[in-house]
Amino acid sequence: MNSNENTHDPLVERALVAFDLAAEHHIAECQPCQTERDQVENALRQFAAANREYAKRPEDFWELQAGRIQATRRESDSKSRLTMTLVPSVVVLLLAAFAILGRTPGVRPIQPAPPVAQVDTDHELLLEVERAIQSDTPRALEPATLMVDESDGNLPLDPALQNKETRSHEN
Numbered sequence: 001m002n003s004n005e006n007t008h009d010p011l012v013e014r015a016l017v018a019f020d021l022a023a024e025h026h027i028a029e030c031q032p033c034q035t036e037r038d039q040v041e042n043a044l045r046q047f048a049a050a051n052r053e054y055a056k057r058p059e060d061f062w063e064l065q066a067g068r069i070q071a072t073r074r075e076s077d078s079k080s081r082l083t084m085t086l087v088p089s090v091v092v093l094l095l096a097a098f099a100i101l102g103r104t105p106g107v108r109p110i111q112p113a114p115p116v117a118q119v120d121t122d123h124e125l126l127l128e129v130e131r132a133i134q135s136d137t138p139r140a141l142e143p144a145t146l147m148v149d150e151s152d153g154n155l156p157l158d159p160a161l162q163n164k165e166t167r168s169h170e171n
Contacts, residue, residue, distance in 0.1 A: 008033045016040055 008026065012033050015023040027033045132138070137145045 009036075012036050012040070 008030060011020075011023040011026050014020040015027055015037060027037055135142075
């Protein structure tokens with residue numbers, strides 16, 4: 001069916017697949033299309049005959065085929081029974097092994113370390129600031145105040161600090 005030789009291929013195909021009145025009318029009047037249709041029908045007949053011949057087998061062949069199928073089914077059944085009995089046994093053995101291995105005598109659970117007291121650095125800083133404010137002088141000048149305190153008889157340097165209320169956020 002070379003499309004270059006016959007441009008009526010779609011009509012022949014429609015006539016072969018289903019009854020198409022227009023295609024049948026064309027084929028009745030066109031000799032090349034009639035020839036092509038006859039060739040295709042002949043090829044289909046030969047194909048069907050070859051399949052029928054291939055399917056014709058002696059009765060012994062079919063009996064042997066049935067015997068092989070039954071043997072394969074029996075073998076498959078025996079394998080599945082064996083699998084169904086072995087799998088649970090293997091699972092039980094594995095569970096027993098894990099239970100035995102899980103009880104090693106020298107292994108003790110790790111005890112958690114005691115909790116570490118958390119230090120709030122912001123709170124500590126505020127306490128330091130309060131201590132610095134409550135003191136009469138900065139730390140850097142404390143050695144100088146010792147000399148002054150010895151001479152004044154322990155009087156504060158700033159008289160406003162004498163009336164100041166002492167506040168503390170220490171716990």
